[in-house]
Amino acid sequence: MSFSPLIDELITALRCLPGVGPKSAQRMAFQLLLQRRDGAARLTRTLERALEQVGQCSQCRTLTEQTLCEVCANPRRNRALLCVVESPIDALALETAGSYQGLYYVLHGKLSPIDGIGPAEIGIPALFERLQQEPVEELIVATNATLEGEATAHYIADRARSLSIRCTRIAHGVPLGGELEYVDGGTLSHALSGRTAI
Amino acid sequence: MSFSPLIDELITALRCLPGVGPKSAQRMAFQLLLQRRDGAARLTRTLERALEQVGQCSQCRTLTEQTLCEVCANPRRNRALLCVVESPIDALALETAGSYQGLYYVLHGKLSPIDGIGPAEIGIPALFERLQQEPVEELIVATNATLEGEATAHYIADRARSLSIRCTRIAHGVPLGGELEYVDGGTLSHALSGRTAI
Numbered sequence: 001m002s003f004s005p006l007i008d009e010l011i012t013a014l015r016c017l018p019g020v021g022p023k024s025a026q027r028m029a030f031q032l033l034l035q036r037r038d039g040a041a042r043l044t045r046t047l048e049r050a051l052e053q054v055g056q057c058s059q060c061r062t063l064t065e066q067t068l069c070e071v072c073a074n075p076r077r078n079r080a081l082l083c084v085v086e087s088p089i090d091a092l093a094l095e096t097a098g099s100y101q102g103l104y105y106v107l108h109g110k111l112s113p114i115d116g117i118g119p120a121e122i123g124i125p126a127l128f129e130r131l132q133q134e135p136v137e138e139l140i141v142a143t144n145a146t147l148e149g150e151a152t153a154h155y156i157a158d159r160a161r162s163l164s165i166r167c168t169r170i171a172h173g174v175p176l177g178g179e180l181e182y183v184d185g186g187t188l189s190h191a192l193s194g195r196t197a198i
Numbered sequence: 199m200s201f202s203p204l205i206d207e208l209i210t211a212l213r214c215l216p217g218v219g220p221k222s223a224q225r226m227a228f229q230l231l232l233q234r235r236d237g238a239a240r241l242t243r244t245l246e247r248a249l250e251q252v253g254q255c256s257q258c259r260t261l262t263e264q265t266l267c268e269v270c271a272n273p274r275r276n277r278a279l280l281c282v283v284e285s286p287i288d289a290l291a292l293e294t295a296g297s298y299q300g301l302y303y304v305l306h307g308k309l310s311p312i313d314g315i316g317p318a319e320i321g322i323p324a325l326f327e328r329l330q331q332e333p334v335e336e337l338i339v340a341t342n343a344t345l346e347g348e349a350t351a352h353y354i355a356d357r358a359r360s361l362s363i364r365c366t367r368i369a370h371g372v373p374l375g376g377e378l379e380y381v382d383g384g385t386l387s388h389a390l391s392g393r394t395a396i
Binding site (some may be wrong): 042 | 201202203204205207208211212214215216217222224225226227228229230231232234235237238239240241242244245246247248249251252255260261262263264267268269285286287290293305343
């Protein structure tokens with residue numbers, strides 16, 4: 001309980017941010033109202049506009065306020081490579097790494113029969129339609145290295161094989177700078193079985 | 199760089215929140231636009247209203263959207279006790295502890311001559327005007343236990359003494375549940391010199 005119902009309401013509203021508990025929400029509310037009023041005003045304006053305008057890219061399904069996102073609209077990207085990811089933030093992580101020059105396809109989820117999420121729910125039919133219409137030479141599956149992510153990768157690889165499309169999976173192993181001592185056993189087994197000649 | 203200028207703008211705007219770095223801002227932006235659109239809409243509405251309506255309580259200077267905050271307006275609070283704090287969030291912390299029944303006065307800062315912050319900048323003249331008009335029997339100084347907080351406390355105590363108002367300082371010592379082993383030396387010295395009979 002603060003000194004004003006409106007500030008209490010603001011503290012509750014800030015709790016919708018991921019990773020923000022009651023204490024941080026309190027600190028955020030007071031800082032926004034005391035020292036950062038300009039920043040707070042810009043935040044409301046930008047968030048309001050983003051909620052109104054941001055939707056999915058008509059081609060890769062990532063989030064964007066345009067019909068085609070900046071990657072899909074870029075004529076210099078390699079249209080022969082298509083990378084499948086679970087969420088827009090995964091595509092952003094790959095994009096920030098900076099070495100990938102192809103296009104993306106965002107599933108917005110992963111196969112999870114127990115939650116009623118089948119291929120149709122994560123846009124796999126649309127993905128294969130696109131594969132048949134476009135000159136994609138390699139489908140790179142970059143779903144997460146979790147149980148469901150792996151199942152999704154295998155499902156996509158099976159369907160791609162039946163259509164004779166080359167399908168690859170990103171490598172899993174010891175992270176760069178990672179010391180073997182601190183890497184978990186599953187990752188180590190994976191790194192061993194996926195060893196390459198040097 | 200994300201896939202859309204508007205999302206980039208939103209990520210930058212979220213950085214105005216305290217403790218939010220580039221990675222968390224990214225995660226927040228995508229979560230708000232994907233899973234938490236209702237929460238995000240409520241956040242914009244509430245923050246907008248709070249920025250418009252929240253100002254200072256005319257009596258204690260804490261943040262509130264009313265002329266008098268809920269504490270000052272509560273007839274059951276003990277008007278003989280006045281607690282001086284540095285910021286509204288300090289008053290909230292005391293309020294949440296739940297044992298204090300008096301009123302507050304918020305300085306919105308602390309004495310810091312090096313930054314050009316003197317008594318006038320933190321509302322001390324108005325505090326003493328209030329002390330002369332109202333039946334305050336005890337002034338409790340709860341500024342932080344920092345160098346500037348202590349200097350501010352001493353300055354207020356000196357002026358209160360010259361007006362013959364009883365002035366006290368909250369106790370500093372070992373926190374409840376704190377083990378001596380992990381408490382810093384300064385706190386321990388303070389706890390020793392402030393020992394009381396049992």
